[in-house]
Amino acid sequence: MDHLVGAGYARCEPPLLQPAAAFFESGEDMRGRLYLTHDVSGTELCLRPEYTIPVCRQYIASPAFGQPASFSYCGPVFRLRRDGPGEFIQAGIESFGRADREAADAEILAVSLEAATLATSVRLETTIGDAGLFGDLLDSLAIPTQWRRRIIRGLAQGKGLAGILDAPRNGHIDHSGVLAALEGVDKKGARALVEDLLAIAGITSVGGRSAAEIADRFLEQAALKGGSGVPAEARQVMERYLAVSGDPDEASAALRALVADAKLPLEGALERFDNRLGFMGAHGLDVRALRFSTRLVRNLDYYTGFVFEARDAAKPSDPPLVGGGRYDRLATMLGASAPVPAVGASLWADSRAAGEAA
Incomplete structure (x- = not known):
C-alpha cells in the first residue's frame, strides 16, 4: 500500500456492506457469487465482492466528482467460491476524471505491475487487449445489439x-x-x-x-x-481480427492492414492504440515484452476500453495476479448524471483468489 500511496493514489476504504443492485449489472459470474442480506427496510445488501464499484460510488458522492482523482485500496472482499474461504484480500488502484485516457491507461498498467512485482517477487507475463477497439469494430460492421452481447459474453467464457x-x-x-x-x-x-x-x-x-x-x-x-x-462478410472480418495476437507493434500493423482491406472507419481507434503503446514506453515498460491479444475479454461487464492481465511467468496457466482496464461508463451505470473517464487495476497475492475474483 505504501508504494501505491507514494505513487499518488490516496487510500480509500468503502464500507463492507454495499447495495447489492450495484453489482447485478457486472455480469452473471459476479451476480451468482454475492453474499446477500437485507436491511430493516428490505433493501438488498451484499458483502463487498470487489472494490471498483464501491470506490466509484464513493467518488460519485464526493465533491471531487467530475474532477481528476486517484485512489488506492487494500482489504477483504467476499465471494462465494467453489472451494476455500469466501474472504480474501484485494488491493488496487482507480483513476477517475483524466481526459488523457491513453496516458492514464499506461500509468495504471505501470504502477500496478510495479506494485505486484514488489509484493510477490515473481516475474510477470502481461497480456494487453482493447475492448473499445473490438466494440468499434462491431459498430462498423453493424452487428445487432443482441449478437454483440452474445459474442462478447462467449469470448469472456x-x-x-x-x-x-x-x-x-x-x-x-x-x-x-x-x-x-x-x-x-x-x-x-x-x-x-x-x-x-x-x-x-x-x-x-x-x-x-x-x-x-x-x-x-x-x-x-x-x-x-x-x-x-451475422453476415458471412462480417464474420470473416471478425475471424481475421480475433486471429491477431503477439507483439503489440506487429499487432498494430496487422490491424491497420485489416482496416484498410475491409475499408473500416477505425483509424482513430488505432491511433489511440498506438498512442497508448507510446505512453507505456514512456513509463519505462518494455512494450516488446508485452503480448497483445484481440481475444482478451475480462469477465466483468463494465470494461469498455484498454484491458490487461498479468500472470506469474513460471505458471502461465494460473489465474492472473493483476488485472484491470478502462470502464468509462460505470459511473452512469451507478446513477451518475454524466460518464466519467475511469481506469483501474486489482492485485491479488494468491492466484487461487485471483481466479475466483478476476
Whole structure:
C-alpha cells in the first residue's frame, strides 16, 4: 500500500456492506457469487465482492466528482467460491476524471505491475487487449445489439467465434411460448408481461436477476430467433481480427492492414492504440515484452476500453495476479448524471483468489 500511496493514489476504504443492485449489472459470474442480506427496510445488501464499484460510488458522492482523482485500496472482499474461504484480500488502484485516457491507461498498467512485482517477487507475463477497439469494430460492421452481447459474453467464457455464432440460439430449454408472446412487443411491454408472469408465480427475481433483466434476456432470445444471423462478410472480418495476437507493434500493423482491406472507419481507434503503446514506453515498460491479444475479454461487464492481465511467468496457466482496464461508463451505470473517464487495476497475492475474483 505504501508504494501505491507514494505513487499518488490516496487510500480509500468503502464500507463492507454495499447495495447489492450495484453489482447485478457486472455480469452473471459476479451476480451468482454475492453474499446477500437485507436491511430493516428490505433493501438488498451484499458483502463487498470487489472494490471498483464501491470506490466509484464513493467518488460519485464526493465533491471531487467530475474532477481528476486517484485512489488506492487494500482489504477483504467476499465471494462465494467453489472451494476455500469466501474472504480474501484485494488491493488496487482507480483513476477517475483524466481526459488523457491513453496516458492514464499506461500509468495504471505501470504502477500496478510495479506494485505486484514488489509484493510477490515473481516475474510477470502481461497480456494487453482493447475492448473499445473490438466494440468499434462491431459498430462498423453493424452487428445487432443482441449478437454483440452474445459474442462478447462467449469470448469472456473462452469460446471460439464459430462456437458462439453457430450454437443453438435457444439452448436446451423451450421458451417458445414466452418468445411468441413477446413477438412484436416493445421493451416496456415485454417487461410488463414478464413481471406479470413472475408475479403470478410469486417470484420477484431469478438467480439475482430482476424481472426487467429477465425480460431483456427474453427479448434478446426473441431477436436471435427471428434474425438471420451475422453476415458471412462480417464474420470473416471478425475471424481475421480475433486471429491477431503477439507483439503489440506487429499487432498494430496487422490491424491497420485489416482496416484498410475491409475499408473500416477505425483509424482513430488505432491511433489511440498506438498512442497508448507510446505512453507505456514512456513509463519505462518494455512494450516488446508485452503480448497483445484481440481475444482478451475480462469477465466483468463494465470494461469498455484498454484491458490487461498479468500472470506469474513460471505458471502461465494460473489465474492472473493483476488485472484491470478502462470502464468509462460505470459511473452512469451507478446513477451518475454524466460518464466519467475511469481506469483501474486489482492485485491479488494468491492466484487461487485471483481466479475466483478476476
